[in-house]
Amino acid sequence: MKPNKLSREFYSRPTLQVAVELLGKILIYEIEGIRLGGRLVEVEAYIGEDDPACHACRGQTPRNAIMYGDPGYLYVYFTYGNHYMLNIVTERKGFPAAVLLRGMEPMYGIDIMKKNRGVDKIAEIASGPGKMARALGITTAQKGLDVTGEQIYFINDREAGGEVWQSPRIGLSDGRDKLWRFYYPNNPHVSRMSAYVKAEARKLVLTASLY
DNA sequence: TATTGGATCGCC
């Protein structure tokens, strides 16, 4: 057991709480004896069948079935003909929800991740959800991995912290009323925001009603 | 079986 590794109980809580608290945590992915990963700086929450932007909004399908299962497992899907999206399943079995990983500050395996991405600048490695998956080399082949296991997991970093902002989620046609995207402001590893998202962004004030 | 559009990215 690695010290400070996030447990299944961490992911089994309300998705907004998991999303906010995942910020600053360090993702570790080990492949072929190499360690890749870094600090998470941007996430989005997708919560239940009533969330029109959630893949579960039209019920269970072969693609999203894992969201209905136990928390702490990796949900990966392919979109736009090019990109894999990485999510961590949250909440209880039977309730479909997940946190989308959208931005990471590279810390481990930087040269490998640069090569995976075909870029040289650090801030180009994982400043977006598709970039992040490509940098780590994760595809639907890794769908269903246990994120509390040996190959992929998060660790708590005592140095993490800082102001958190919230905004609408990016790239949606529906569900923009919810400010379920969370990120560190002015961080170079956060993905690009449209004018609309920028205009709606605000500092997160933690209240009981958020959860 | 055909059609549609997407939790994006990179280049114009």
Added chain:
DNA sequence: GCGATCCAATAG
């Protein structure tokens, strides 16, 4: 700002 690209979901 826009086109690439291909799969999942839905409709017929």
